[in-house]
Amino acid sequence: xxxxxxxxxxxxxxxxxxxxxxxxxxxxxxxxxxxxxxxxxxxxxxxxxxxxxxxxxxxxxxxxxxxxxxxxxxxxxxxxxxxxxxxxxxxxxxxxxxxxxxxxxxxxxxxx
Numbered sequence: 001x002x003x004x005x006x007x008x009x010x011x012x013x014x015x016x017x018x019x020x021x022x023x024x025x026x027x028x029x030x031x032x033x034x035x036x037x038x039x040x041x042x043x044x045x046x047x048x049x050x051x052x053x054x055x056x057x058x059x060x061x062x063x064x065x066x067x068x069x070x071x072x073x074x075x076x077x078x079x080x081x082x083x084x085x086x087x088x089x090x091x092x093x094x095x096x097x098x099x100x101x102x103x104x105x106x107x108x109x110x111x112x
Contacts, residue, residue, distance in 0.1 A: 003058050010051035017044035061105040068101050 001009075021040035024033055 007054045010047045014044040014047035
């Protein structure tokens with residue numbers, strides 16, 4: 001399941017629960033029915049919150065990927081901050097946390 005599919009699923013479940021709660025609300029009033037409608041509304045709210053968090057995660061991953069690219073662009077071994085980079089034998093320099101960051105967002109570094 002992709003993050004977009006998870007967001008879509010959470011929103012779909014929220015909508016289904018809201019619809020179910022509305023249907024119950026138009027039926028007989030009673031403590032069991034009220035409890036079920038309340039449960040449906042709570043479930044809908046929780047799924048909407050989940051969709052919001054997943055959307056924030058998706059955006060954070062996008063920004064982290066961009067940041068890694070920007071950081072690598074500015075890594076310069078001749079600067080005073082050489083401890084922030086890693087240099088290969090061919091003098092290709094990159095941010096020392098690049099692999100960790102890319103793995104965190106699910107995009108492993110394919111470069112040597």
